[in-house]
Amino acid sequence: MQSRCCAGLLTAFLCCTNVGEVSAKEPVTGTHGMVVAQEPIAADVGLEILKNGGNAVDAAVAVGFALAVTHSSAGNLGGGGFMLVRLANGATTFLDFRECAPRKASRDMYLGPDGEPTRDSIFGWRSSGVPGSVSGFSAAHKKFGTKPWADLLAPAIKLARDGFVVSEPVAESLKSAEQLRQDPESKRIFLRDGDYYKPGDVLRQPELAETLDRIAQHGAREFYDGETAHRLAAAMTAHGGLITVDDLKAYKTIERKPLTGEYKGFQILTAPPPSAGGLGLLQIMGILTGTHYDSDGPNSTKAVHYEAEAMRRFYADRSEYMGDPDFYVVPVKPLLNPAYLAKRRSTIDPQHATPSDLVEPGLPKAMNAGITWYESTETTHYNVVDAHGNAVAVTYTLNNSYGNGITAPGLGFLLNDEMDDFVAKPGAPNMFGMVGGDANAIEPGKRPLSSMTPTIITKNGKLFMAVGAPGGSRITTGVTEVILDVIDFHMNPQSAVDLPRFHEQWKPDILYLQDGFPAATEDALKKMGYQVKPTEGVARVEAIVVKGHTLEGGTESRLHGKVAAY
Numbered sequence: 001m002q003s004r005c006c007a008g009l010l011t012a013f014l015c016c017t018n019v020g021e022v023s024a025k026e027p028v029t030g031t032h033g034m035v036v037a038q039e040p041i042a043a044d045v046g047l048e049i050l051k052n053g054g055n056a057v058d059a060a061v062a063v064g065f066a067l068a069v070t071h072s073s074a075g076n077l078g079g080g081g082f083m084l085v086r087l088a089n090g091a092t093t094f095l096d097f098r099e100c101a102p103r104k105a106s107r108d109m110y111l112g113p114d115g116e117p118t119r120d121s122i123f124g125w126r127s128s129g130v131p132g133s134v135s136g137f138s139a140a141h142k143k144f145g146t147k148p149w150a151d152l153l154a155p156a157i158k159l160a161r162d163g164f165v166v167s168e169p170v171a172e173s174l175k176s177a178e179q180l181r182q183d184p185e186s187k188r189i190f191l192r193d194g195d196y197y198k199p200g201d202v203l204r205q206p207e208l209a210e211t212l213d214r215i216a217q218h219g220a221r222e223f224y225d226g227e228t229a230h231r232l233a234a235a236m237t238a239h240g241g242l243i244t245v246d247d248l249k250a251y252k253t254i255e256r257k258p259l260t261g262e263y264k265g266f267q268i269l270t271a272p273p274p275s276a277g278g279l280g281l282l283q284i285m286g287i288l289t290g291t292h293y294d295s296d297g298p299n300s301t302k303a304v305h306y307e308a309e310a311m312r313r314f315y316a317d318r319s320e321y322m323g324d325p326d327f328y329v330v331p332v333k334p335l336l337n338p339a340y341l342a343k344r345r346s347t348i349d350p351q352h353a354t355p356s357d358l359v360e361p362g363l364p365k366a367m368n369a370g371i372t373w374y375e376s377t378e379t380t381h382y383n384v385v386d387a388h389g390n391a392v393a394v395t396y397t398l399n400n401s402y403g404n405g406i407t408a409p410g411l412g413f414l415l416n417d418e419m420d421d422f423v424a425k426p427g428a429p430n431m432f433g434m435v436g437g438d439a440n441a442i443e444p445g446k447r448p449l450s451s452m453t454p455t456i457i458t459k460n461g462k463l464f465m466a467v468g469a470p471g472g473s474r475i476t477t478g479v480t481e482v483i484l485d486v487i488d489f490h491m492n493p494q495s496a497v498d499l500p501r502f503h504e505q506w507k508p509d510i511l512y513l514q515d516g517f518p519a520a521t522e523d524a525l526k527k528m529g530y531q532v533k534p535t536e537g538v539a540r541v542e543a544i545v546v547k548g549h550t551l552e553g554g555t556e557s558r559l560h561g562k563v564a565a566y
């Protein structure tokens with residue numbers, strides 16, 4: 001039996017005991033409002049907004065801007081993401097502020113003279129998609145906000161201008177961020193030209209404060225058509241980047257209908273395309289239905305086997321059918337058709353792993369319209385629930401940790417390398433080992449396929465859960481596992497988040513087991529034919545569960561996040 005709890009983590013205030021391999025850690029609770037985020041200063045910013053009468057969307061916008069200051073590896077102005085909103089009155093929406101390919105982008109833009117993908121989709125000025133975060137937060141505020149826009153940016157501006165005290169994890173993260181060393185502006189701001197920030201030092205970002213201040217004064221159009229836009233576009237031109245003022249002016253947040261489904265009497269609201277995450281969550285749940293996969297308990301051989309096989313089948317479909325729905329007809333209904341999922345389920349051998357080579361994308365043809373994965377803290381997810389029962393789940397990202405490592409000169413924010421989420425060449429794996437084809441090929445204005453899975457769950461019309469995670473291709477599996485742990489294994493959100501997870505993504509044909517995974521299950525899975533590899537983590541999930549009148553929070557212990565509640 002292994003203790004995964006309080007080993008040097010900032011969770012000493014949460015007592016924990018071990019029940020087998022499952023930590024029975026008590027969740028932090030609240031009765032009025034809760035913010036769960038991966039950086040404590042930003043979580044507290046959101047809580048203050050709630051305490052001062054702001055609603056969950058106000059708080060989510062303020063947290064988003066605060067994370068852009070205090071959590072530079074993922075919080076951002078220069079990236080994009082998704083915001084899922086469910087109001088207490090039952091109204092829902094999904095704001096897609098995912099980056100899009102610039103107009104000068106083209107299908108083969110990342111192929112070298114040998115026809116193979118270069119690393120330009122990850123490093124350098126050409127790796128950035130047109131950023132969406134500022135537009136997304138503005139759209140959310142216009143639609144649902146109750147506090148003045150400038151008030152929601154004020155905490156972030158103060159944190160950038162006056163600085164914040166660097167914590168140990170932030171100091172470590174900055175020091176080890178290789179890509180920040182390559183760009184003079186990033187090196188100056190985040191690495192103090194080699195005199196690295198130590199815990200307790202104050203990190204000030206005056207250029208970022210000015211950018212935020214302009215956005216506070218003039219609104220999102222400052223970012224897309226004002227001084228910020230023109231300076232960003234000029235820097236792009238000077239360094240061979242693609243984004244122009246016209247790209248920025250044309251950028252729009254798209255409001256979409258959340259993808260919906262049902263699982264054992266729970267209503268699931270989740271991310272539609274251009275995320276594959278929601279389809280993954282619903283496909284996996286659909287394939288598991290009726291298997292009694294949960295009869296032997298969480299992380300039992302039976303549970304992991306059925307979940308992994310369902311994941312494998314989803315990732316095969318993902319590679320073929322999923323992309324930006326404005327450019328490619330994603331067969332959402334056929335992919336979620338119970339008869340189709342039953343067919344997929346029937347191909348699972350109860351006793352043996354199915355080799356991925358024998359699993360193909362599964363829809364009838366007529367319906368078809370080498371970099372090793374690593375885990376770091378690139379993307380970030382947070383949830384907010386307010387006293388009225390409004391809920392918001394946001395996942396936003398620069399893609400890689402600190403994006404492409406380039407700070408827009410004089411503007412203080414890092415640029416994304418989201419273009420790597422497109423398919424550079426059919427069959428060639430991206431940074432997360434994801435493969436794909438036409439559905440996710442590069443086209444001007446198109447949004448790259450995502451795994452981000454912000455999800456809100458209700459039961460009998462009442463809020464039950466808000467959840468999501470960073471973790472690249474592992475987001476979908478990590479979020480699905482935590483939901484199943486809560487619904488099927490009756491775990492509280494903190495214990496569910498702490499349970500060691502597993503990940504199977506069809507290709508490569510490997511079952512990744514998070515450190516701390518039960519050894520007996522691992523041995524049994526190997527005997528069933530799984531090729532198993534240890535991994536540090538499978539997504540870093542953040543969750544809020546509503547239990548009666550109490551909000552329970554679960555935050556990733558391997559990060560230094562916070563459940564802020566009152």
Ligand code: DON
Binds near residue numbers: 375378469470
């Ligand atoms: O949208 C996606 O799926 C990726 N850009 C997310 C990247 C990510 O989660 C990296 N974080 N750990």
